[in-house]
Amino acid sequence: MFKTNDLSVNITNIFENINRLSTLVGFGEFLPAYKGAITLLEKIERLEHGDEGYYLAKANIAAVFIDVGGMLPSEESSLLGLNILESYKTKIIELIGESDYFYNLSNAKSNLVGIKNPFEQTFDTVEEHLAVKNDLWKAIKLSKQQNKQAKYTFIVNLGNTLKQQFRISEALKCYDSVNTLKLDVPQAWINRSVSLVMLNTISSTYTVQMFKQIIEGYIKARDSQVIPSQWKEFYQSQVSFFQLELNKITNVLNIKNDEHDEAITQKEYQALSDYRKFCLEQYLTLSEHGLYCKCAGSARDNLTIPTNEGIVGDFIIPMEMVLNRAKSEFSLARRMYYECLVDEEFDELTHESCFSELHNDELLGINVEKMRTAFRLCFGVLDKIAVAICELFDVYPPNKNVSFQSFWQLDRDDRRNKFNKIKNPGLLALYSIATDLNEKKDGEWAFLKSWRNDLEHKFLVVHKNECPNDMYKSYGFSEEIVFIKEGEFIYHLEQLFQITRSAIFSFVFAVRDKAISEHVENGIYIPMPIDRKNFI
Numbered sequence: 001m002f003k004t005n006d007l008s009v010n011i012t013n014i015f016e017n018i019n020r021l022s023t024l025v026g027f028g029e030f031l032p033a034y035k036g037a038i039t040l041l042e043k044i045e046r047l048e049h050g051d052e053g054y055y056l057a058k059a060n061i062a063a064v065f066i067d068v069g070g071m072l073p074s075e076e077s078s079l080l081g082l083n084i085l086e087s088y089k090t091k092i093i094e095l096i097g098e099s100d101y102f103y104n105l106s107n108a109k110s111n112l113v114g115i116k117n118p119f120e121q122t123f124d125t126v127e128e129h130l131a132v133k134n135d136l137w138k139a140i141k142l143s144k145q146q147n148k149q150a151k152y153t154f155i156v157n158l159g160n161t162l163k164q165q166f167r168i169s170e171a172l173k174c175y176d177s178v179n180t181l182k183l184d185v186p187q188a189w190i191n192r193s194v195s196l197v198m199l200n201t202i203s204s205t206y207t208v209q210m211f212k213q214i215i216e217g218y219i220k221a222r223d224s225q226v227i228p229s230q231w232k233e234f235y236q237s238q239v240s241f242f243q244l245e246l247n248k249i250t251n252v253l254n255i256k257n258d259e260h261d262e263a264i265t266q267k268e269y270q271a272l273s274d275y276r277k278f279c280l281e282q283y284l285t286l287s288e289h290g291l292y293c294k295c296a297g298s299a300r301d302n303l304t305i306p307t308n309e310g311i312v313g314d315f316i317i318p319m320e321m322v323l324n325r326a327k328s329e330f331s332l333a334r335r336m337y338y339e340c341l342v343d344e345e346f347d348e349l350t351h352e353s354c355f356s357e358l359h360n361d362e363l364l365g366i367n368v369e370k371m372r373t374a375f376r377l378c379f380g381v382l383d384k385i386a387v388a389i390c391e392l393f394d395v396y397p398p399n400k401n402v403s404f405q406s407f408w409q410l411d412r413d414d415r416r417n418k419f420n421k422i423k424n425p426g427l428l429a430l431y432s433i434a435t436d437l438n439e440k441k442d443g444e445w446a447f448l449k450s451w452r453n454d455l456e457h458k459f460l461v462v463h464k465n466e467c468p469n470d471m472y473k474s475y476g477f478s479e480e481i482v483f484i485k486e487g488e489f490i491y492h493l494e495q496l497f498q499i500t501r502s503a504i505f506s507f508v509f510a511v512r513d514k515a516i517s518e519h520v521e522n523g524i525y526i527p528m529p530i531d532r533k534n535f536i
Contacts, residue, residue: 011053014043018060025067028228034068034077037061041080055091058084062092063104069111078111099142103154106135110161118164118198123410123419126428130435132161137436137444144491152178156188163195166202166429166509169291169502171195173283186224190235193217196292202425202509204516205307208255209265209293211246215239268296275338284334284497286327286504301327303504305511313515315392322388326381326504333377333500336370337493343367360475361468362461363486371462372455375493378500379404379452382437385507389430392511393422404503405437405449424517426510433503448496454482462489 017040024033041061047054062084069078085092085105093101113128115121121129136158143150159174175192178185193214200206221227222235250256269277279285280294290298305311305320355364382404390396390407395418397407408431410416419427439446454460460482461468461475468475468483475481 011047011057014040014047014053014057015060018057018064021064022067025064025071026226028071028230030068030071030074033064034072034074037064037068037077052095055088056095058088059092059096059104062108066104066108066111070107073111075112078108082108082112097142097146099139099146099148099150099154102135102139102142103151103157106132106139106157106161109135110157113164118166119201119425121164121166121425121428122423123416123428123431126165126432129161129164130432130441133158133165133432133436134442134444136161141444152181152183152185152188156185156191159188159195160191162432163191163198165432166198166425166506167432167502168195168199168202168429169283169505170498172199172291173498176283184224184226186221186227189217189220189224193221193238199288199291202513203288203307204309204311204512205288206249207289207293207297208246208249208253209261209289209295209297211242211249212261213292215242215246218242265293265295269294271296272299274342275335278338278342279334282494282497284501286330286501288505291505301331303327303508305508305515307512311512311515312519316511316515319388319392319511322384323504323508325384326507329377329381329384330500330504333374333381334497336374337497340367340370340374358474359469359471361463361465361470363464368462368486371489371493372460375489375496376452376455378493378496379449381500382503385430385503386434388507389427389510392514393424393427395419395422405434405443405446406440408434424510424513426506426508426513429506430503430510433499433506436499445492445495445499448492451482451484451492458482460484462486 017036021033021036021040024030024036044054044057044061047057062081065077065081065084068074069076069081082105085101085108089101109128110132113125113132115125115128136154139154140150140158143154155174155178159171159178162168162174163171172192172195175188175195178188179192193216196210196214196217200210218235218238222232222239227235269280272280276285276299280290280298285291285298286301286303287298288303289295303323305316305323353365383402386402386404386407390402395407395415396402397409397415398413401407408415408419410419410431419431435441436443436445437449439449451460458480459478462484464486466485470476
């Protein structure tokens with residue numbers, strides 16, 4: 001038991017009450033939980049301020065305020081939690097760890113964002129969501145650095161904020177990674193369904209399978225044992241709504257519902273090549289259907305700007321040329337990565353290369369060069385997309401120097417207002433992705449750009465062991481050699497693949513949206529089950 005200024009304040013009793021308040025939140029009793037938290041906060045203030053118990057109680061009551069703030073919702077409750085976290089940052093991090101701290105901080109900020117409907121997002125309001133995203137990336141990266149598996153709540157919430165920024169391919173990957181754990185996590189299923197509805201809207205495409213999976217997600221949420229009972233009615237209403245939409249589609253297309261559809265999908269998946277299975281499992285396909293289904297419809301990278309309903313515009317063919325190049329380079333990078341993982345290094349090639357044995361732990365040969373080349377190719381794709389966006393929307397920066405992560409320059413020459421006038425979901429997604437790679441925007445993956453530059457202009461050494469040995473001091477000629485462990489390089493290459501894939505999809509959706517916006521008056525049919533203004 002910790003010392004207190006007031007003997008009537010018992011630290012054990014305080015934590016028992018915190019647990020009780022958390023239980024109330026779990027049962028949906030948000031207002032009683034909030035009132036109880038206010039009362040308990042007053043008691044916590046009577047604890048000895050220098051004691052560990054005081055700061056731990058502060059951290060826990062902050063989490064209650066943040067949970068209540070998100071559920072009621074209540075700005076006042078969220079601000080109380082946020083202020084506690086920011087006021088006692090150092091002490092709280094010492095007690096609960098950095099990853100949990102930034103997770104809770106992201107929750108508080110998420111509660112306080114002004115715009116909840118993603119289709120009302122602007123290049124002003126999205127900045128709040130970027131801050132949430134950055135904190136969640138920090139939490140996940142810190143977990144990795146501590147050799148811990150990131151908590152599923154981190155992953156779900158990351159998916160949620162990426163979804164708000166129209167990064168649908170990445171959001172779906174987050175939800176799928178949690179759903180495959182077979183836990184009762186209704187938030188992952190709900191938000192996966194919402195993401196599919198958003199995909200329907202921003203892609204202007206749909207399939208029967210898409211609607212089936214939207215319905216399945218709401219059913220999983222409705223039947224969850226961990227949601228407040230009063231929410232079940234809403235989830236059932238969503239099931240009914242989308243079932244009606246599905247019935248309309250199947251009637252128009254004269255499709256009979258197959259109860260064995262899942263078994264057919266699995267059979268089609270098993271018939272795919274090992275390489276295509278790898279692409280689907282690693283979320284590396286460039287197929288819209290492959291974003292959510294692993295059937296025969298995902299067997300090819302058939303992503304194109306035109307849709308079956310028709311997309312028109314003089315810029316479509318030039319932008320399709322850009323997409324062709326992006327797909328070509330991404331496909332090569334992906335294939336080389338696959339070969340690195342599954343193919344043994346050919347001994348004869350290593351033998352022919354005649355590497356001197358320097359005992360310095362550096363990986364040399366075909367496989368590591370494939371990885372380095374794949375890394376560079378991804379950045380090449382991103383920069384080509386940036387040039388295409390500048391051409392398409394006439395948004396070249398004043399200096400005409402175009403780099404994917406930095407050409408935006410929204411705080412110069414009224415450029416933010418210029419982008420706001422365009423109002424394009426795909427463009428917002430590309431900006432969000434770019435901020436991940438921009439150190440000036442606190443981007444958590446900005447060092448990947450530095451690695452790319454090191455690959456091009458310096459000696460970037462990929463090594464096998466924890467710390468590279470250098471028996472003959474072969475690295476002594478320069479202080480600017482960059483050392484990266486093989487496992488770390490592969491992990492971050494995988495992240496770069498996801499960023500690049502997301503950018504390719506977002507580029508396609510941005511071009512489509514421009515074409516639709518300019519020609520919607522011509523009566524082009526765009527299937528959208530939920531109007532953007534009423535998006536849930």
